[in-house]
Amino acid sequence: MIHKIGVLTSGGDAPGMNCAIRAVVRAGLRYGLEVYGVVNGYKGLVEGQIIKMDRSSVSDIVNRGGTILQTARLREFKDESVRQIAVNNLKKLGIEALVVIGGDGSYMGAKKLTEMGINCVGLPGTIDNDIASTDYTIGFDTCQNTIVECVDKIRDTTESHQRCAIIEVMGNHCGDLALFTGLAEGAEMIITPDHPIPEEDIIAQLKKLHDADKKRAVVIISEKIYQDIHAFAAKIQEETGFETKAEVLGRIQRGGSPSAFDRVLAARMGAYAVDCLLDGKGGICIGMVNNKIVAYDIYEALQLPRDKHASMLRLIDILNA
Ligand code: ATP
Secondary structure, three states: OOOEEEEEEOOOOOOOHHHHHHHHHHHHHHOOOEEEEEOOHHHHHHHOOEEEEOHHHHOOOOOOOOOOOOOOOOHHHHOHHHHHHHHHHHHHHOOOEEEEEEOHHHHHHHHHHHHOOOEEEEEEEOOOOOOOOOOOOEOHHHHHHHHHHHHHHHHHHHHHOOOEEEEEEOOOOOOHHHHHHHHHHOOOEEEEOOEOOOHHHHHHHHHHHHHOOOOOEEEEEEOOOOOOHHHHHHHHHHHHOOOEEEEEOHHHHHOOOOOHHHHHHHHHHHHHHHHHHHOOOOOEEEEEEOOEEEEEEHHHHHHOOOOOOOOHHHHHHHHOO
């Protein structure tokens, strides 16, 4: 039986992380555990930035974006000697188990800490939806809504000026944000790592639209496909005659009050993570698959194929072409 658990957020922040922290703290206290918050992810764990949490520590945070525990990246956490410092800090306080809210990198840290005697459970907190062991990650829904709101606004001015808009969205090698928002927007083209379109085909298609007197075009493209999206927009304009502007939405996509979907997802997953720790489990990550909350071994989760929403590509061919 465990008595003390910790919770931390790691990697990039995501709306809904606060709801997950709240769920872990409230569920832990409800089961009679002492709950500690680690500030600044694994960096804070190594530096001993660990604070005791009570009910009021997580009051009034469900609607807040970001993470009250703050987050960080610490490359050195891959070294066992650095992780040993973290383990020692936890042991000094008697903390026996940890909930880690973050992406796949954070999951690796959680698995390795488990192998060193601290049971860890990972929660998928990332806007990118790039974790295969869950249909949706915490933060993805809010992020896609933010993108849709931004693209709606860009569409207005794009249509008024009869332009083409090339809109780059986040995703970190995962095309889901582009795929979902492109579908939601009825974008003329969607370009993702799983759905690449050769440059000459993009230009030919946009030229065809412009020649057919199309008033505007919206192209949604995942980040990291073009190094210089503005140069690409200039090339499109030169070769098609379609006035083209590139927009990089940037970090606005990471912030904002979490959607109801993300809040509920985080609450369900956070409470389940505490159940798993109480059952003595570690080295696992929580997901939601077909609306059921499930747990996977972290190594198995990281091996799963990442094309969970590939079937949506067919819809795009039917609806957006
Ligand atoms: P996001 O999806 O937002 O990028 P992430 O959790 O994948 O989130 P990373 O920067 O990859 O973000 O990882 C977060 C932290 O997890 C790293 O800074 C590092 O401290 C730890 N980490 C990453 N990979 C490993 C690993 N192989 N072993 C131990 N710790 C790791």
